[in-house]
Amino acid sequence: MARIALDIDSTLHPYWDLLQRIVLERYGVELPYEEQYEWGISALERDAVIHCVEESHSDDNILAGVPYENAVETVRDWHAAGHWIHVTSHRRAQTAAATARWLDRIGLPYDDLHCSFDKVTRCTELEIDVLVDDSPVNIVRAREAAQEAQKRARQQLQSFLLRHGRVYSGRSSWSLAHRRWISTLKFEHPAHLIVLQEYCQAVEDAEVRLRRLTDLIAETVRSWTMAPVVEAYQALRGVSLMAAVVFVAEIGDIRRFENPRQLMAFLGLVPSESSTGEHVKRGGITKAGNSRARRMLVEGAWAYRFPARVSRSKQAQLEGLPRTVREIAWKGQLRLCSRYRNMILSGKHKAIAITAIAREMAAFLWAIGQEVQPAHHA
Numbered sequence: 420m421a422r423i424a425l426d427i428d429s430t431l432h433p434y435w436d437l438l439q440r441i442v443l444e445r446y447g448v449e450l451p452y453e454e455q456y457e458w459g460i461s462a463l464e465r466d467a468v469i470h471c472v473e474e475s476h477s478d479d480n481i482l483a484g485v486p487y488e489n490a491v492e493t494v495r496d497w498h499a500a501g502h503w504i505h506v507t508s509h510r511r512a513q514t515a516a517a518t519a520r521w522l523d524r525i526g527l528p529y530d531d532l533h534c535s536f537d538k539v540t541r542c543t544e545l546e547i548d549v550l551v552d553d554s555p556v557n558i559v560r561a562r563e564a565a566q567e568a569q570k571r572a573r574q575q576l577q578s579f580l581l582r583h584g585r586v587y588s589g590r591s592s593w594s595l596a597h598r599r600w601i602s603t604l605k606f607e608h609p610a611h612l613i614v615l616q617e618y619c620q621a622v623e624d625a626e627v628r629l630r631r632l633t634d635l636i637a638e639t640v641r642s643w644t645m646a647p648v649v650e651a652y653q654a655l656r657g658v659s660l661m662a663a664v665v666f667v668a669e670i671g672d673i674r675r676f677e678n679p680r681q682l683m684a685f686l687g688l689v690p691s692e693s694s695t696g697e698h699v700k701r702g703g704i705t706k707a708g709n710s711r712a713r714r715m716l717v718e719g720a721w722a723y724r725f726p727a728r729v730s731r732s733k734q735a736q737l738e739g740l741p742r743t744v745r746e747i748a749w750k751g752q753l754r755l756c757s758r759y760r761n762m763i764l765s766g767k768h769k770a771i772a773i774t775a776i777a778r779e780m781a782a783f784l785w786a787i788g789q790e791v792q793p794a795h796h797a
């Protein structure tokens with residue numbers, strides 16, 4: 420039987436809507452969901468954020484929470500099956516009484532309740548097996564939104580330049596040389612230069628935001644219970660830190676898939692001729708989740724166009740990992756590099772070859788995932 424830790428806000432009920440409403444009423448500020456990545460919300464002063472969060476955790480507000488559809492039923496099933504439930508919420512200790520009353524009101528069974536700003540320590544003490552929490556996914560998705568925004572800002576700048584017949588002849592866009600080239604552009608009409616500057620500023624803002632989120636993820640993932648899994652996945656070629664984080668955030672514990680084929684099916688990476696009659700565990704992860712993970716694999720698959728080798732930075736990373744993980748990663752690299760080459764040589768379309776590689780990457784990640792355990796098991 421598992422020891423399950425369960426987050427409340429945004430996990431059991433739609434908390435962000437409430438916080439957003441309070442912020443709007445008090446300060447007239449919109450608070451997009453993407454801001455949740457960092458409690459240093461930029462649109463408000465720190466004190467204002469604290470006030471709003473506290474108000475969101477007033478007795479009345481706590482008691483008014485409406486659980487997500489099926490949330491209570493799901494936890495009841497877990498409890499009935501003998502799992503041990505630890506409810507943990509990032510809120511003041513003084514809110515515990517109201518929180519307990521709310522849990523009774525909605526009829527959620529639990530064995531232990533903890534309200535504090537340090538969930539992780541308590542989970543470690545309790546030897547929790549699983550933490551059900553919205554936050555890593557939130558961070559990963561906020562970063563994805565920032566990535567999209569950067570892409571849009573860049574496209575707008577590109578098409579402005581194109582409209583004015585300015586075509587960059589250099590090799591890669593957004594390189595230093597490309598940026599220097601943009602900064603030297605002259606326009607007859609001064610207004611055009613102002614517009615260009617605005618587009619450039621928008622690109623820069625988007626880039627800063629994306630970098631900030633990327634740094635935040637790199638920083639927080641270290642304290643994450645899934646940190647050893649994130650580390651191990653990166654042993655595989657084509658899996659960057661961000662890719663590993665996205666994969667873990669979207670897939671959760673990979674050991675819930677009995678075999679690689681189940682995982683491939685879940686990711687939508689099973690060839691159509693063999694996908695009939697396949698039983699797939701859905702495990703409560705959304706369709707959007709698995710398409711994100713799939714996209715990550717497909718992006719990473721491009722790394723196998725080049726011959727097998729271990730780069731210096733990868734080598735350093737590999738050193739701390741279990742031998743079995745390193746062996747799987749190396750076997751994967753040898754196989755996938757030659758597989759890609761053979762497919763291209765036999766006339767297969769690049770996109771087909773890449774999808775085939777992505778599918779096999781999933782299998783190797785599955786194998787790696789069997790070898791490592793989340794931190795609290797250590």
Ligand SMILES: [Mg+2]
Binds near residue numbers: 553
């Ligand atoms: Mg939460």
